[in-house]
Amino acid sequence: MLAEPIAVTLLVADALEALHVPYAIGGSLAGALHGVVRATMDADLVADLSLEQVEPLARALGDAFYADVASMHSEDPERHAYVISAEDIVLAKLDWYRMGNEVSDRQWLDVLGVLKVQGNRLDRDYMRRMADELGVADLLQRALGER
Numbered sequence: 001m002l003a004e005p006i007a008v009t010l011l012v013a014d015a016l017e018a019l020h021v022p023y024a025i026g027g028s029l030a031g032a033l034h035g036v037v038r039a040t041m042d043a044d045l046v047a048d049l050s051l052e053q054v055e056p057l058a059r060a061l062g063d064a065f066y067a068d069v070a071s072m073h074s075e076d077p078e079r080h081a082y083v084i085s086a087e088d089i090v091l092a093k094l095d096w097y098r099m100g101n102e103v104s105d106r107q108w109l110d111v112l113g114v115l116k117v118q119g120n121r122l123d124r125d126y127m128r129r130m131a132d133e134l135g136v137a138d139l140l141q142r143a144l145g146e147r
Contacts, residue, residue, distance in 0.1 A: 005043055006029070012061065016047055021050075021057070022048040024084045026088075029044075030043070030083045030089045033111040034118055035114030035116065036116070056063065086118045087127045087130075088112050088130075089114055090115065090122075090143070091134060092108045092132050093110050093111045094136040096137050098135070112146060116147050128140065
């Protein structure tokens with residue numbers, strides 16, 4: 001189930017890396033990497049793309065994510081992509097939950113999943129400080145209490 005979203009995300013990540021474009025992966029894909037996998041999966045990519053990189057990126061992705069077959073058959077099996085931290089995915093999902101009038105069970109369960117899986121590895125001081133800045137400190141406190 002995860003193979004297609006990961007494969008598509010890695011295609012875009014490869015194109016961005018080839019152009020030396022800084023990026024980070026968020027969305028439910030990042031949430032699943034840090035927490036619990038859910039049935040619907042998407043990836044949000046944030047890239048610091050300059051105007052000069054727009055056309056090369058479009059060419060690199062081609063029509064509907066065309067990929068170079070030779071590069072897909074590379075001898076190098078190791079793949080990587082930069083993913084936002086577990087703390088930042090919790091904060092982003094709390095922010096989205098708040099902006100959605102706090103009705104999305106999906107966002108809330110994603111938050112609880114990351115908190116449960118990551119446990120004591122999370123930098124709670126950072127999360128509390130940033131949650132305060134984002135205006136979601138109350139939601140973070142509630143989520144920490146529920147996990």
